[in-house]
Amino acid sequence: MKKLLLMLCLLGAYVTVSAQNMAFTSGKNFPKVNPKLASKTAKAKKYSYTNNENSINDNLLSTPNPILSSSNKTNSSGSFAETIIGTTYYDLQSNGSVRRQLVLNSGTLSAAFTFSQQSASWTDRGTGYCYNDGSVWSANPTARIESSRTGWGGINITTSGREVVIAHDGSEGLYMSYRDTKGTGTWTETGISTITGTDVLWPRSAVGGADGNTIHLIAITYPVASGGSLFKGSDGALLYYRSQDQGDSWDIQDSILPGLDTAFFIGFGGDQYAIAALGNTVAIAVFGQLENSVLFKSTDNGDTWTKKVIFDFPLDKYTETTYPNGTDTNNDAVADTLYSTDGVGSVTIDKTGKVHVFYGLQRYMDDDVTDDGAYSYFPLIDGLYYWNEDMNTGEAVEIAAAPDLNGDNTIDPSVYGSGIDLSVDGSLALYYASLTSMPNCAVDDSNFLYVTYSTFMESLDQGSQNYRHIYGMMSKDGGSTWMNPVHLTNSDDDQFGECVFGSVAADLDGYLHLVFQRDVEPGLSVRGDQDAAGSNDYIYMKVSVDSLKSSGSVGSGIKEVSSKLSDVSLYPNPASSYTSLSYSLKAKSSLKIEVKNVLGKTIEIIAPEKTVMAGTYCNEINTSKYASGVYFVNVISNNRISTEKLVVR
Numbered sequence: 001m002k003k004l005l006l007m008l009c010l011l012g013a014y015v016t017v018s019a020q021n022m023a024f025t026s027g028k029n030f031p032k033v034n035p036k037l038a039s040k041t042a043k044a045k046k047y048s049y050t051n052n053e054n055s056i057n058d059n060l061l062s063t064p065n066p067i068l069s070s071s072n073k074t075n076s077s078g079s080f081a082e083t084i085i086g087t088t089y090y091d092l093q094s095n096g097s098v099r100r101q102l103v104l105n106s107g108t109l110s111a112a113f114t115f116s117q118q119s120a121s122w123t124d125r126g127t128g129y130c131y132n133d134g135s136v137w138s139a140n141p142t143a144r145i146e147s148s149r150t151g152w153g154g155i156n157i158t159t160s161g162r163e164v165v166i167a168h169d170g171s172e173g174l175y176m177s178y179r180d181t182k183g184t185g186t187w188t189e190t191g192i193s194t195i196t197g198t199d200v201l202w203p204r205s206a207v208g209g210a211d212g213n214t215i216h217l218i219a220i221t222y223p224v225a226s227g228g229s230l231f232k233g234s235d236g237a238l239l240y241y242r243s244q245d246q247g248d249s250w251d252i253q254d255s256i257l258p259g260l261d262t263a264f265f266i267g268f269g270g271d272q273y274a275i276a277a278l279g280n281t282v283a284i285a286v287f288g289q290l291e292n293s294v295l296f297k298s299t300d301n302g303d304t305w306t307k308k309v310i311f312d313f314p315l316d317k318y319t320e321t322t323y324p325n326g327t328d329t330n331n332d333a334v335a336d337t338l339y340s341t342d343g344v345g346s347v348t349i350d351k352t353g354k355v356h357v358f359y360g361l362q363r364y365m366d367d368d369v370t371d372d373g374a375y376s377y378f379p380l381i382d383g384l385y386y387w388n389e390d391m392n393t394g395e396a397v398e399i400a401a402a403p404d405l406n407g408d409n410t411i412d413p414s415v416y417g418s419g420i421d422l423s424v425d426g427s428l429a430l431y432y433a434s435l436t437s438m439p440n441c442a443v444d445d446s447n448f449l450y451v452t453y454s455t456f457m458e459s460l461d462q463g464s465q466n467y468r469h470i471y472g473m474m475s476k477d478g479g480s481t482w483m484n485p486v487h488l489t490n491s492d493d494d495q496f497g498e499c500v501f502g503s504v505a506a507d508l509d510g511y512l513h514l515v516f517q518r519d520v521e522p523g524l525s526v527r528g529d530q531d532a533a534g535s536n537d538y539i540y541m542k543v544s545v546d547s548l549k550s551s552g553s554v555g556s557g558i559k560e561v562s563s564k565l566s567d568v569s570l571y572p573n574p575a576s577s578y579t580s581l582s583y584s585l586k587a588k589s590s591l592k593i594e595v596k597n598v599l600g601k602t603i604e605i606i607a608p609e610k611t612v613m614a615g616t617y618c619n620e621i622n623t624s625k626y627a628s629g630v631y632f633v634n635v636i637s638n639n640r641i642s643t644e645k646l647v648v649r
Helices: 002-015 545-549
Strands: 042-045 082-088 102-105 108-115 126-132 151-157 163-168 174-179 188-192 200-208 214-221 238-243 252-255 273-278 281-286 293-298 306-311 338-349 355-365 374-377 384-388 397-400 436-443 449-461 466-475 498-504 511-519 536-544 565-571 578-585 589-597 602-612 615-622 629-637 640-648
Touching: 082 108, 082 126, 102 151, 102 511, 108 151, 108 511, 108 536, 126 163, 126 536, 151 200, 163 200, 163 214, 200 281, 214 273, 281 338, 281 355, 293 338, 293 355, 306 338, 306 355, 338 615, 355 436, 355 449, 384 436, 384 449, 397 449, 397 466, 436 498, 449 498, 449 511, 466 511, 466 545, 511 545, 536 545, 565 640, 578 589, 578 629, 578 640, 602 615, 602 629
Parallel strands: 126 151, 200 273, 273 338, 338 436, 466 498
Antiparallel strands: 042 374, 082 536, 102 108, 108 126, 151 163, 163 174, 174 188, 200 214, 214 238, 238 252, 273 281, 281 293, 293 306, 338 355, 355 374, 355 384, 384 397, 436 449, 449 466, 498 511, 511 536, 565 578, 578 615, 589 602, 589 629, 629 640
16 A cells, blocks of 8 residues: 555656646746656766776777867857857766856957867867957867866966966876966966875866955865775865965965865765855855755955855765665655755856856655665756845745747657656766756846856757757846846757857856857767767857847746745545645745635644655545545645645545
8 A cells, every 4th residue: 555655646746736836936837847757767876977088988989970060160040150169079078067168358268178189088188278369269279288188177367367277187186277478378387286195176266366366276086986085084075275376376275164074065076066256255156966055155265254055955964874764754665856956056256246056956866775876866857046145045946947849838858758767778868967957157247147058958859869958048137037048059050969068258248158069969978878979069159148138037036936845736636535645845844734625614734834854745635534525735835835626526
């Protein structure tokens, strides 16, 4: 009987969505993935990364993808002109959050991306660099800027005009290349000192300080599962570095900020974090998966920090050793599915000093604690979420989702059938993220907010996998309301292109400046799908702010309609002896469940008011004691009600 009720709860959770569901915000209910598919899971490792990749996928290289282009051409067949500024066979620009790969500085543009012209081993991997002098781009790079193999190079320009690229070399530590005149000259190479005793990888950096010459830098130590070792007890310690003289010396090194230590976290994953700086204000956002997501903010150029939890994962410091029941939070011998971020996000600081954060939503489940750190996630979960520091923990709101291209109010992957196993089938290009994710954000001098993201394209595929494309949207009131998303990658060449890893310049000049990676094949060679290696275009796009302003408002203020309750359903309904009420909470919330008759009289309290952690739940309601007729089941969360009509026979 218990197994039957579980099946009914799961079926109810995914088959029916209440018409009064208020979980989707911005005054608009977003189309969701076909519920018959949304419950499918795939396996991942909490600490599963690719770094050196010296020989990975050699067996897949016999039929590489065709090269899209090797020339510096401009494509203007869509609404927004595109310029190919480079190509790379190494197609992993990030394991998660996308770093700043484009800088706008006094009318010029500097771009940096992870580059290789080899289809195997990638021994020439390093930073590909391009420069625009205000009118034309330099020739596509044919070699990295560094003298040795590196990856994850992010670019910054200080107030004095120094270009600084910080990367990792995958065997020793962090690696800085700089030159004092942007766009020209020889790069000087130097290491950044570290005392960790293990490699330091996947850096993120930002320029700030009162004089604009401070470099703030974060990176993590190599996780044990990837061949590293613990640092101060942390498995993947997130470290902070600071230079106040544009990289000539570092007065803070290997620092673990208070609140990021082992009292709060086991460790962190590669690229699960983002950094921004504006003057003396610095923001570091960490996007947890099976852990909390947090914001650290400094208003004194990195001397002191405050911490705020963005999303509270209900199981602190989760490991399968600490939680031998996996994600079974209520000890009913059934693993719960729990909400968190997808580990992919972006952060920016507006002109008032307020911090704004974006991330993809994801659900996780761990029902097998014997599988060495693996867990299940739901690849078809969708939703781009927005949060700012004026909000409380768990109050992020959904502002975008995958577009409903065929107009049936449901997102239907082109190639799915009822029996497909995502973990082995490969029908969905895997990025271990939400269907709508990879946000990158910016703010202009008018304090307008901008975000780009890569999302699943329902009706666009190459026969076996759907593509992702990049959209952009803006808010003119500090995030309270958002304009409709605009399809940016809509040129002829983009139609059969996988458009991912969008990175925008932090500043605007009447235009939003964007770079991204495009391939003819959905998914990646280095990670996830492990497709055959092929050439990927690296593309620059210039988007008029006016084109985003004219897209139209999505509706009422997001704070007015925000809710943490979703997926409320009853099954079976009509019912005779029992029905199962299923619902999901996207954050820690107050909860009360009651049943009323048609006269409004409460006939039963199913669950008295209490605080409940985020997750998906199922309550059995004994209807055998009810007279035949119509009833209303109210699920009340944070003073918001979702009502389901119940028919008892």
